[in-house]
Amino acid sequence: MWVVKIGGSLSHDPALREWLTRLWEVGGGRVVIVPGGGDFADAVRAYQREWRFDDLAAHNMCLLAMAQYAILMQGVVPELVLASNENRIRRALRDGRVAVWVPTDLMRTTPDSMTNWDTTSDSLAAWLSTSLNAERLMIVKSCDVQGNESLEALAARGIVDRRFPGYVRDANYLVEIFSKSDASIMRDRLLNVAV
Structure with a gap:
């Protein structure tokens, strides 16, 4: 199973x-998509600045932001299956579908x-990858990412979050960071391990 986190950007x-x-064409039964927060999460940041509520409320609102992006994704490709927990994710995969985590x-x-x-x-994608015992975690970013740049350097530049390198340091899965233009590379990799 592969977890593919697609940035909100x-x-x-x-x-x-x-x-x-x-992902839908070649990832059925093997791929779980994790949505970013995008401008839905940016709105949470703005509301927190305005109303000064705590990070707990912001966290819960950002999960809803990710849920909105998940629903947007399914709106774009209706064949994707929304799944809010491990049981629903595994059911979608058993059915040969691609799951989008809510x-x-x-x-x-x-x-x-x-x-x-x-x-x-x-980091939530890394947490899910560990929970699901994934084989691979692919993080897709809108910016260009150099393949030889360390996760710590990417975190320092704000490409991945600050906690991400720690979440995946001892991971039992492969971690890769992709640029938005790398969809064909991902497709080829999925096809090369097709069962």
Whole structure:
């Protein structure tokens, strides 16, 4: 199973349709898509600045932001299956479908290590990859990413969140960072491991 996190920065980019279509075409039964937060999460940041509520509320709102992006993705490619927990994800995969994670089950009533702005959808994708015992985690960004750049350097530049390198340091899965223009590379990799 592969987890593919598609950054919210692609929410207004034609590349989003290409990624979703290619994942649907060749990823059935093997791919779980994790949505970023995009401008839905940017709105949360703006509301938090205005109303000064705590990071716990912001975390829960950002999960809803990710859920909105998930629904947008399914709107673009209706064959994708929305799945809010591990059982629903696994059911979609067993049915030969591509799942899009709706992370509302991670809403919290008390603060924890996830309820802060250092932990974004990148780290949540890593958390899900560990929970699902994934083989690979692919993070898709709208900017160009150099293949030889360390995760720490990417975190320092704000390409991935600050906690992401720690989440994947001891991961039992391969971690790759892709640029939005790399959809054909991902497709080829999925085809090369087709069963």
